[in-house]
Amino acid sequence: MVFLVNFARVVFAPLLEPLKAHFGVSATVIGLIATLVWLGSALPRIPTGYLLTRVARHRVVLGAGIVLTVSAGLTAFAPNITVLAVGAFAMGTASAVYFIAANPLVSELYPDRVGRAIGIHGMASQLAAAIAPVFVGLLLTMVEWRDVLKLLMVVTAAVTVVYFVVVGRTELPDAGATDRDLLTAFRRQWPIILSGVAIIGATGFVWNGLFNWYPSYLHQTKHLSLETGRTLLTVVFAAGVPAFFLTGRLADRVPHVPLMLSILGGFIVCLLALTAAQGLAAIVGVSLVLGYVIHSLFPALDTYLLDSLPDENRASAYAVYSGLAMIGQAAGSSIVGALLDAGFLFDTVFRTFSIGLIAILFVLVALHRADRLPTAAATS
Template sequence: MTRRRLFGSLCTLVFLVNLARVVFAPLVEPLQAAFTTTNATIGLTVTLAWLGSALPRIPTGYLLTRVPRHYVVGATGLVLAAASAFIAAADTVPEVMVGAFLMGIASGAYFIAANPLVSELFPRRVGTALGVHGMASQIGAAVASLLVSVALFVGDWRTTFHAIGLAALLSTVGFALMARRTQLPEAGTDDRDLLAAVRHQWRIVLAGVVVISASGFVWQGVFNFLDSYLRTRGFSGGDARLLLTGVFAAGVPAFAVTGWLADRVRIVPLLLSILAGFALCVFALTLPFGTVWVVAVALVMGYVIHSLFPAMDTYLLGSLPDRHRASAYAVYSGTMMLLQATGSWAVGLLTDAGFSFPLIYRSFAVGLAVILLALVVTYRAGRLPTGARA
C-alpha cells in the first residue's frame, strides 16, 4: 500500500514537471504580445525549455550511481518551484529564457530518476506502471492550454507560473513524506558504472535514440506551433488552444492503453507501427480539407504520438537489467532529448525565412518515412535489437 501511495505522489509530480515543459506552447502568442518579439525568438525560448530537459539527463544518470533515486526526485521538485518563481518575475525575454531553461532542467532530471524508480516499484507490470505514470504526465500536458486560458482570464501569463511554483513546492513536500514511510526497492544498488552500462547496451540505446529523436524533433515543431498553424487555417485563438488541449487529452488514454499493450505484444513491431502512424498524421494535417478534417487528424495524431513514449520506455526499462537500467536509460534519454529539442527553433527559423507550415510539415513527414523504411529493413535483417542484453 505504501508503494502505491508513493506512486501516487510521483504521479502528482510528473503532472507538474510535464506541465512546465509544454505550458509554453499555448503561451507563444501571449509572450509575443507581451514582449513584442518574433517567431524565432519564441521558438528559441520553447527550445530552451526542452534543451534544459535534455542537458541534465546524462549527468543525472551518473548522479544516480551515487545518490538514491528519491533524493533526486525531491530535488527536481524544488528546482521546479524556484524556476517557476523566477520566470513569473521576469521582465525581459532573456529572463524568460533562463526560467524556461531551469524548468526544463527540473523535468529532465525528474524523468531520469523517476522512470527507473517506477519500473522498480512494480517489476512485474513495468509497461502498465509506466503507462499510468505517463498518463498522469499527459494530463498535465492536456490541461496546459486550459490553465493558460484561466490564467489569462484572471490575471496574465505570469499567473500560470505562480500557480505551478506553489503546486510544485507542496507536491515535493508530500513526496518527501511518503518516501520516508516507504520501503524502497534495492534493484538499482548495483548500477554503479554508467560507461560500462552504455558499452554493454549501446545497441538498444542507439535504436531508442533513432526512433524517439526523429519523431520527437517533428513533434516539437508541430505542437509548439500548432496554435499558429491553426490560425492560418482559419481557427480563432480560443479554438486553436482548445484543439491543442484536445490533442494532448487524446494522449491520456494512449499512455494507459499502450503501456498495457506493451506488456503483451512484440515491442519492436509495435514501435514501428506507431512511428508509421505518426508520419501519416503529420502529412495528413497539411492536406487542404475542412475544419472537421483538421480536428480529426490532430486528435488522432495526439493519440498516436503519445503511444510511442510508453512503448519506448517499456522497450528499454522493461528489458534492461538492474545493474544497467538507470545509466543506460539516462544516456538514451539525454541523447534523444538533445537531438529533438531543436524542433521548435527549426520551425521558427523556417517560418521566419518564408517557408509555409504545410511545406515544413510535409518535409518532416517524408523524413520520418525514410527513417521508418531504414528501421524496417534493419529489423527484417535481424539487426535491430528486440531487447537489452542480459
C-alpha cells in the same frame, strides 16, 4: 509530481503568443524560448544518470521538485527575455532530473508489470499536457502570463513537501543498488540505446515543432481562431491520456520493435493528413488520431528499454538513451520558427518533415527485417 514537471514543459505552448507580444520579439526568438525548455529537459539527463550512481532515486526526485519551484518563480518574475530564457531552461532541467530518476524507480516498484506501470505514470504526465492549453487559456482571460507561472511555483512547492513526507514512510526497492557505472552501462547496452534514439530522435523533433506551434498553425493555415487552436491542442494532448494506459498494457503483451515501428508509421500518416485536412470536423478528427498515435510511442519505447535493461544498467543506460534522444528533439520549435521567419509555409515545413520520417522508417524496417535492431538488452 509527474503532472507538474510535464505541465512545466508544455505550459509555454499556449504562452508563446502572449510572451511574444509582451517582450516584442520575433517568432524565431520566442520559438527559442520553447526550445530552451526542451534543451533543459535534454542536456541534464546524462549527468542525472551519473548522479543516480551516487544518490538514491527518490532523493533525486525530491531535488527535481525543489528545482522546479525555484525556476518557476524565476521565470514568473523575469524582467527581460534573457532571464525568461534562463528560467525556461531551468524549468526544463527539473523535468529532466525527474524523469531520469522516476521512470526507473517506477519500473523497479512494479517489475512484473513494467508496461502497465509506465503507462499509468505517463498517463498522469499526459493529463498535464491535456489540461495545460485550455487551463492556461482560461487563466489568461483573467490574469497575465506571470500569474500562471506564480501559480505553478506555489503548487509545486506544496507537492514537494507532500512528497517528502510520503517517501519517508514508504519502503523503496534497492534494485538499482548495483547501478554504479554509467560508462560501462553504455558500453554494454549501446545497441538498444541507439535503437531507441533512432526511433524517437527525429520523430520527437517533428512532434516538438508541431505541438509548440499548433495553435498558431491552425490559426494561420486553417483559419481557426487562436482560442480554437488552443482547444484543439488540448484535444491532441487529451487523446494521449488513454494512449499511455492502453499502449503501456499492450507493450507487455506484443513484440516491442514491430509495435514501435507501426506507431511511427501511423504518426507519419497523421502528419500528412493534418496538412491536407480542411474544415473543423476533419481537423478535430485528425487531431484526435494524431494525439493518440504519437503518445503511444512514448510508453512503447520506455517499456522496450526499462523492461529489457538489467538492474545494474537500468538507470544509467536509460539516462544515456533519454539524453541523446532529447537533444535532437529540443530544437524542433526553434527550427520551425526560423523556417517561418525565412518565408516557408507551415504545410511546406511539415510535409518536408514527413518525407524525412518516411526515409528513417524505411531504414529502420530494413534493419529489423535483417535482424539488426535489437529486441532485448545485453545481459551481464
